[in-house]
Amino acid sequence: MKDRTGKDRNITSNWAKQTQMVRAGSMRSNFDEMSEALFLTSGFAYETAEEAEARFDGRAEGFTYSRQTNPTVAMFEERMALLEGAEVGRATATGMAAMTASLLSCLRAGDHVVGARALFGSCRWLMDELLPRYGIETTVIDGRSLDAWRSAVRPNTKVFFLETPANPTLEIVDLRAVADIAHENDAKLVVDNVFATPVLQRPLELGADVVCYSTTKHIDGQGRCLGGIVLCDKKFDEDYLYPFYRHTGCAMSPFNAWVMLKGMETLGLRVHAMCDGAEIVAAAMAKRVKDVRHPELATFKQRDLAMSQMDRGGTMVVCELSGGREQAFAFLNALELIDISNNLGDSRSIATHPWSTTHKALAEEKRLELGITPGLLRISIGLEDPADLVDDISNALDIAGL
Numbered sequence: 454m455k456d457r458t459g460k461d462r463n464i465t466s467n468w469a470k471q472t473q474m475v476r477a478g479s480m481r482s483n484f485d486e487m488s489e490a491l492f493l494t495s496g497f498a499y500e501t502a503e504e505a506e507a508r509f510d511g512r513a514e515g516f517t518y519s520r521q522t523n524p525t526v527a528m529f530e531e532r533m534a535l536l537e538g539a540e541v542g543r544a545t546a547t548g549m550a551a552m553t554a555s556l557l558s559c560l561r562a563g564d565h566v567v568g569a570r571a572l573f574g575s576c577r578w579l580m581d582e583l584l585p586r587y588g589i590e591t592t593v594i595d596g597r598s599l600d601a602w603r604s605a606v607r608p609n610t611k612v613f614f615l616e617t618p619a620n621p622t623l624e625i626v627d628l629r630a631v632a633d634i635a636h637e638n639d640a641k642l643v644v645d646n647v648f649a650t651p652v653l654q655r656p657l658e659l660g661a662d663v664v665c666y667s668t669t670k671h672i673d674g675q676g677r678c679l680g681g682i683v684l685c686d687k688k689f690d691e692d693y694l695y696p697f698y699r700h701t702g703c704a705m706s707p708f709n710a711w712v713m714l715k716g717m718e719t720l721g722l723r724v725h726a727m728c729d730g731a732e733i734v735a736a737a738m739a740k741r742v743k744d745v746r747h748p749e750l751a752t753f754k755q756r757d758l759a760m761s762q763m764d765r766g767g768t769m770v771v772c773e774l775s776g777g778r779e780q781a782f783a784f785l786n787a788l789e790l791i792d793i794s795n796n797l798g799d800s801r802s803i804a805t806h807p808w809s810t811t812h813k814a815l816a817e818e819k820r821l822e823l824g825i826t827p828g829l830l831r832i833s834i835g836l837e838d839p840a841d842l843v844d845d846i847s848n849a850l851d852i853a854g855l
């Protein structure tokens with residue numbers, strides 16, 4: 454049978470990633486709509502009491518309640534799962550809901566987690582504050598050092614947690630090697646893959662067990678909706694994730710899932726265009742600023758490792774201005790096109806000062822240990838013409854005295 458919509462995995466798993474992003478997971482209703490339907494419904498009705506019982510038992514296919522599954526959300530989950538090469542996806546209300554669910558669902562008091570220290574601010578809070586509060590021990594290490602991962606392992610270590618490239622410093626962690634160390638010690642590797650996007654890096658293929666996204670970023674990609682997703686195999690889902698997900702209520706709204714589905718149709722095109730822009734901006738900035746970071750720059754310290762696990766260097770450019778906070782603020786305030794904001798992966802370019810915003814909740818010495826200095830700036834490259842971005846940045850560098 455033909456499946457033009459994309460609901461039959463026997464067919465869709467053979468499609469190229471680009472085709473999957475446009476079509477995988479789509480289901481058509483009786484009205485044969487072209488664009489995915491938005492099922493804004495909290496619940497579902499049953500023909501008979503027996504049917505209700507069978508759906509609750511899991512004997513009959515079908516939906517029961519949108520805290521558990523919903524057709525629009527299911528389409529998005531299937532499209533993401535196909536793209537990532539995962540058996541299962543569970544979409545969540547935010548990226549942080551995805552990170553929290555992936556960790557809390559499989560951990561209990563007495564367990565131990567090893568995390569790379571360079572994590573998104575709220576992920577670091579989970580490690581430093583939340584998990585210990587429930588009797589889960591955590592150790593944060595320099596994720597670039599394989600010896601640090603090895604020596605942090607304890608008999609009760611259950612999970613390794615990391616982000617690569619890391620926000621905001623672009624530190625790279627060797628996914629394949631860290632997955633091997635995790636598995637040698639019966640631990641699971643959970644990866645926050647937001648910066649790389651599923652277009653550029655697929656951690657499951659490199660040995661990770663669970664991949665999480667904030668879909669707020671490139672996957673929506675147009676700055677509209679919050680969302681997240683956890684991707685894993687059936688066993689992790691059945692043993693840990695789904696019971697936690699359905700009973701704690703971290704589900705994504707169908708409206709947001711619909712926006713994400715539309716975002717995915719252009720995800721590949723947008724990420725590649727943003728990478729083009731990032732390469733141009735990074736090369737131009739490198740002529741004027743000493744410390745400019747983008748994984749494809751020849752001066753990027755972990756270039757070989759980054760390019761061995763990512764298809765391209767990504768959409769973020771990071772730099773450190775020698776004049777500290779004062780110069781960073783002067784630069785930001787002089788930008789005329791690029792917005793000062795804290796989101797990323799948006800179609801509009803955004804400049805962020807992590808020291809005073811996204812990472813301010815971390816103690817000063819922790820920020821410095823992570824390389825988040827008062828002069829550090831993170832620029833998320835959008836879809837504007839790169840020449841306009843270069844002009845805007847050059848002008849702001851002039852005004853900031855660089």
Ligand SMILES: *Cc1c(COP(=O)(O)O)cnc(C)c1O
Pocket residue numbers: 547548549550552573576616620645647648666667668669670679680681
């Ligand atoms: C934004 C982000 C998150 C959190 O996602 P929200 O959708 O804002 O909850 C987690 N990790 C990384 C790397 C992020 O950039």
